[in-house]
Amino acid sequence: MFLGTHLQRLDDKGRMILPAKYRDELERGLVLTRGQERCLTLFSAREFESVHEQMRQAPMTSKDARDYLRLFLSGASAETPDKQGRITVPQILRQYAGLGRDLAVVGLGNRAEIWDAPTWESYLAATESGFAEREDEVIPGVI
Numbered sequence: 524m525f526l527g528t529h530l531q532r533l534d535d536k537g538r539m540i541l542p543a544k545y546r547d548e549l550e551r552g553l554v555l556t557r558g559q560e561r562c563l564t565l566f567s568a569r570e571f572e573s574v575h576e577q578m579r580q581a582p583m584t585s586k587d588a589r590d591y592l593r594l595f596l597s598g599a600s601a602e603t604p605d606k607q608g609r610i611t612v613p614q615i616l617r618q619y620a621g622l623g624r625d626l627a628v629v630g631l632g633n634r635a636e637i638w639d640a641p642t643w644e645s646y647l648a649a650t651e652s653g654f655a656e657r658e659d660e661v662i663p664g665v666i
Contacts, residue, residue, distance in 0.1 A: 525565075525630035530640060533624050537617060540611045542628055545635065546608050555616055555637070556599040560646065563612070563620050563637040570633050580662075582616070612637070 529542035541549055554571040558564035566574060578595075581588035598619065602610040612622065620639060627643035629636045638646070 524632055525635040526538075526632070527630050528643075529630075531626045533612065533617070533622060533626060536611070538611050539626060539628075539637075541604055541608045541610060543608070545630075546604065547629075548605055552603045553610065554599055554601050555610075557616065558636055559595040559617050561620055561642070563616050563622075565628075565635040565637060566581055566633075571599075572626065603619060609637055613658065 525545055527557045531539045531542065533539050534640055537641035548567050554568060555563050578592060581592065583589070596634045599617065604610050620637065621642060622639045625640035627638045627640045629638060629643065
C-alpha cells in the first residue's frame with residue numbers, strides 16, 4: 524500500500540529515486556501517466572493492469588470515454604526501476620505536471636501521485652481546511 528508524502532528530487536537526466544517504502548511493490552515494474560490536477564499518477568504494473576481492464580469496459584461510442592482514454596493512455600509509460608531504485612520520468616510527463624527538481628510523492632493506497640513540490644504545497648494549503656471542516660460524507664461508508 525502506498526502511504527505518506529515523500530520528498531524526492533529529479534536529477535539532470537530526468538530520473539527520480541522511488542521512496543524506499545514503495546520499492547518492493549514496484550520492483551517488477553510500474554506505469555506512470557497523467558493524473559488530475561496536473562500531477563502524475565504512478566501505478567504498480569499489477570494495479571495498472573486492473574485499472575486498464577476496467578477501462579476496457581468503457582463504451583467505444585462515448586466521446587467522453589474516448590477523450591479520457593486517449594489522454595490517460597497516450598501519456599502512459601511503463602518503467603522498471605534500476606538497482607538504485609531510480610526511474611526515468613519521461614519529458615512529456617514532466618512538462619504536463621510542471622515538474623521542477625523538487626518533487627512530492629504522495630501515497631493514495633493503491634497508487635501514488637508525483638507532484639512538483641511547490642505545487643503540492645499550494646494544493647495542500649488550499650484544501651486542508653476544507654478537509655478538516657468537512658461535515659458531509661464524501662466517500663460513502665467512510666468517516
